[in-house]
Each structure stands twice: as C-alpha cells, then as structure tokens.
Amino acid sequence: MSEPESSVSSPRPLGGVGLGLRWDFLEEVVDGPELPIDFFEVSPENYMRRGGYYPEQLERLQGRYPLVTHGLTLSIGAVDEPDTDYLRELRTEIQRTKSPFHSDHLCFSSAGQRSLHELLPLQQSRENLRRVADRARRMSDILGVPFALENITYYVHPGRAELPELDFLEGVLEASGAGLLLDVNNVYVNSLNHGFDPRAFIAALDLRRVVEIHVAGHSRRASGLVLDTHGAPVADPVLELLGFTLERSGPCPVLLERDNDVPELAELVREVHALRQIYDTSQRKYHAAGD
Amino acid sequence: MQQAIESVFAELVLGPPRSRRDLLALCQKHGVDADDTAALAESYERLSVYRELTRGNLREALQLSIPRSIARLGALFDEYFDRFLVEQAPRSHYLRDVTPELLMFCAPLWEKDPRVASYLHDLALHESLHIEVSALPSLPRGHVPAALSLKQGVDLSLALRLVPYRHAVHELAADEADRSVPTERAVSLLVYRSPEHEVRYLELTPLARGIVERLLLGDSLGNAVQGAASAAGSALSEAVLGGAAKLLADLAERGVVRGPRGSVENAQDVQNAKNAQEAPANRPPS
Numbered sequence: 001m002s003e004p005e006s007s008v009s010s011p012r013p014l015g016g017v018g019l020g021l022r023w024d025f026l027e028e029v030v031d032g033p034e035l036p037i038d039f040f041e042v043s044p045e046n047y048m049r050r051g052g053y054y055p056e057q058l059e060r061l062q063g064r065y066p067l068v069t070h071g072l073t074l075s076i077g078a079v080d081e082p083d084t085d086y087l088r089e090l091r092t093e094i095q096r097t098k099s100p101f102h103s104d105h106l107c108f109s110s111a112g113q114r115s116l117h118e119l120l121p122l123q124q125s126r127e128n129l130r131r132v133a134d135r136a137r138r139m140s141d142i143l144g145v146p147f148a149l150e151n152i153t154y155y156v157h158p159g160r161a162e163l164p165e166l167d168f169l170e171g172v173l174e175a176s177g178a179g180l181l182l183d184v185n186n187v188y189v190n191s192l193n194h195g196f197d198p199r200a201f202i203a204a205l206d207l208r209r210v211v212e213i214h215v216a217g218h219s220r221r222a223s224g225l226v227l228d229t230h231g232a233p234v235a236d237p238v239l240e241l242l243g244f245t246l247e248r249s250g251p252c253p254v255l256l257e258r259d260n261d262v263p264e265l266a267e268l269v270r271e272v273h274a275l276r277q278i279y280d281t282s283q284r285k286y287h288a289a290g291d
Numbered sequence: 292m293q294q295a296i297e298s299v300f301a302e303l304v305l306g307p308p309r310s311r312r313d314l315l316a317l318c319q320k321h322g323v324d325a326d327d328t329a330a331l332a333e334s335y336e337r338l339s340v341y342r343e344l345t346r347g348n349l350r351e352a353l354q355l356s357i358p359r360s361i362a363r364l365g366a367l368f369d370e371y372f373d374r375f376l377v378e379q380a381p382r383s384h385y386l387r388d389v390t391p392e393l394l395m396f397c398a399p400l401w402e403k404d405p406r407v408a409s410y411l412h413d414l415a416l417h418e419s420l421h422i423e424v425s426a427l428p429s430l431p432r433g434h435v436p437a438a439l440s441l442k443q444g445v446d447l448s449l450a451l452r453l454v455p456y457r458h459a460v461h462e463l464a465a466d467e468a469d470r471s472v473p474t475e476r477a478v479s480l481l482v483y484r485s486p487e488h489e490v491r492y493l494e495l496t497p498l499a500r501g502i503v504e505r506l507l508l509g510d511s512l513g514n515a516v517q518g519a520a521s522a523a524g525s526a527l528s529e530a531v532l533g534g535a536a537k538l539l540a541d542l543a544e545r546g547v548v549r550g551p552r553g554s555v556e557n558a559q560d561v562q563n564a565k566n567a568q569e570a571p572a573n574r575p576p577s
Binding site for chain 1: 292293294296297298299300301304305323326327328330331334336337338340341344345348349380381382383384385386387389425426427428429449450484488
C-alpha cells in the first residue's frame, strides 16, 4: 500500500502512542522518571479558567512531553452557536499547551442554555451535516490550530437517519476540511450495538483525514447493550481493529483513554507498550505493502 | 428538527423516568415529526441509558465536592438534585461548576424547608469552597512584597473567599458519618489558597473581617482599618492599630497579603486573573 497522495488537510505532527492524562497519576508523570509514552492528551476544560495546582503541574509536564488537547463540551452539533467565551478561553488553553491541533466530538452536549455534560448523538441528517460542517470549517480559525472531530459511541439514533453514519461523518469532514479523530473502540462498540461490520466501516473511511486514533475499554450489560466506559483494558477485538486501521492509515498517533477504574500508572504504561507493538507491526505491514 | 431533538433529550436526561407514553407526549410537545417519534419510541429502552449516564456524571461531581452534606441530607438530597435538574439545570461548560450552581438554586429553598437542617447550606458551601478556592485564578508569581502604606490599598491574593456562616460548620469533623450539630454562632471565615496550593481556613474577628472586606473593596489601608473599627463600635485605639498590624503580618505570612496596591509587576496578568474570577459560575472539576 503506498503513501496516499492527498489534498486533504491532515496534520499528523504527533507520532507513536500516547496516554490520556488523568489527575490520578498526574503527579507521578510530572515528577517521576521519563516514561515510554510519546505524548499526553488533556481535557482542556479541566485546566481552563482556573489557577492553582493543576495548571501549574500541566505547565511542568509540558516541558517533558508533547501535549494535545481534546475537548468535551464544544457541543458543535447543537442548534445554538458555541459559546464565544468558552471558545476564547479554549484558544488560550490550546496556545498554552502548544497543542498541534484540537479535537472534540461529533455530537451535541447542550440544549439551549442547559449543559447536559454527556455526548449525545446527532440525527444523521443533511441539515445537521451542513450546520456542523459550517462550524467545523470555522473552528481552525477560531482556535488557531487545525481542528478534528471524533466519531462518538451512540446507543440510539435520534429519529430517522437520512444518512448512514459513514456518509454523515464523511460528509461533515469533506465539507469542513476538519480532521478525523478516529475512535476505534467507538466503531467497535457501535458495530455491536447497531449490527454492522467494523472493518468494512473503517475500510470505507478516507483514512487520509485521520489525525489521531483513540482506543479504550468497554463493557457489556446484561441487556446486551455495550457501553463505552473507558473503564477497562482495551479488548482484543479492538486491538485487532486498531492493527487493521493502522495498516491502512500509515503512521498516526494512537491514544489510550482510561477514565474510570483507573489502575496504577505502571499498568497503563504496559498497555501503551502493547499498543506500540501493534503500532510497529502494522507500520511494517503498511510500508511493506507500499514497496 | 435538531431543536426539537435537543429539547426532548434535555427533558429525558434531566427529568424523571419516562414511560414510552411519556416519550411520545414529549415528542409531540416539542414538535418532533411522526416518523422521528416512531423511531425514537422504538429505541425507548436504550434512551434511558442517556439519563443514567448524564445524571451519573453530575451526581459524581457533586459527591466529590460535597460528600458530607449529601450524607447528612440523605434522601432529601436526591429530591433537591431532581428539582435542580428540572427547574434550573447546569449552565456552565465546566463540571466543576455544578456544585455552586446547585447550591445557588437550593439556598432559598432549603431556607424555607423545615426538613433541611438550618446549618446545611453553610456546610455545603463550606465543602464546595474547598474545590472552588483550589481552582481560583492566581496572581502572577515573582512578586516582591513592599512595605504597606496607610494611604494605599493592599493587593490581596485572588485565590480567596471571605464568607459569613451562621453556624460553625468549619469545626465539624471531616468524617462523612459524623452527625454532630455545629454551634450556632456568626462566623467570618477566610478561605484561601496558600502559595503551596493548599486550601486553608482562618476564622476572623469582626474587626479583622471588616478590614479584609474593605481591602477587598479597594479601600486604602487607613480607611479600611478606620471603617472596620467604626463598624465594630471601637475607637481607633493603639490596640486596634496593633491588632490590624498583627492581622496584616499574619496574612502576609500566609501569602494572602501580597503588597501595596499596584505593586504587582504584570498588571495585565492581574486584570486577566480578575476577569476570570468575575466570570459566571466556574468551579472545580471532576
């Protein structure tokens, strides 16, 4: 497989395997020995518009590892325009962390003035595609760095879907020029909950747009519904799907997310190591296919 | 249609549990068309997951912030949590703001509710201030203190809150299982963040509170001491002046007093920090 020639803006200034930064192990990362972790991803909302210990630690961390910001509350799909104060503060935080790009979720998380603090699914409609794409197109200028959207886990499609998820996602990215933060675990979880082939989904994506890949753990309920919990090690089928993706995408930063039941840092480092092995193997295959 | 979907989801996740029939009524109320309503109704069981997740996120943030108040309120907490979500709802982007938003909503209601202990709001505020003060914006470091002057104001740390309680809730044990009742007495508590980022507490006398209050409002040191003494019904005696000097020395030792007004080097940083502090409800994270 050869390196695709692309006119799509797809900045990949990061490489290797990173870890989502959590306060559970912040001090250990800042003060401990250098870890075999290529970058850390931070939720800017945890550091914005505040002083004290955590922003100071983040500043110290920045001297040791590259950071990339991944937001939670942009609510790009809501009817109301994103909050301008929030965007201004976000831009400042992105500058402070020197993040090479910023990402958030293809979803809505607010309803008018109400902040719902959850990633809620957008109806896959042409109207939503146009509105989100228009905003995503403007986001790079507003934030001062390239912007990417993450495919979310959805348990319900809200109403009729005018478009399949793939067309909706690709349509937004195509019309906006935004990058894709491809969450492989989300694709897998959605495939279980909605009954589709995750490999076919990923193979059909324009992987030139991918700026980062996320992996995380999930859990299955007694009802059969699979939840994206970020509370367990990455499951084997997701690791296989990651390898499948990387063999096609080429070099692309991979990030391990763990938000619940966070284990000792050493265990996360071991998981990162396992991801790096998958990364290296898949890159050898990617380059061999291109020879 | 997104507008209608947003409204339905907001009511579903923030409101009480809904039956399938309730869902249909909600869709009708917000103008969701028949086909979308039918599709949503088909997913009725799974929709409830979003209610569980949303409320779980908010409840967890509150539990981290005011665990002792929640424990003391017991089932009453859930009643007020439910009311808050339906009647007010979180407004801020920051999960750490949910506690102050909830307390602002509950304060007048708790006041009138005989089932809620009269000290409860003081306790919840006291608990929530720990996270709030730990996150308040800071003044830039590297400031070199200079001697204070009676004619000038005093720059105080921005990472502080001066709060009045009607009960000595700060004296209660930190144990969540503790149910002892705090003494009913007027308390002025200075909650501040030390240079080492520890949140600390200092109970102030009425005179000390008066001085700090006036300094926070921008009075010169001389006017602040004179005004506070007058308000406390004291003459500006040697004892008062000596007490004020001790207070200021203590506050300087604690990193609360930073120097004479305007002595902080980077005025723009100070303004930025103050602007951030004045921004609407923004507090501690999950």
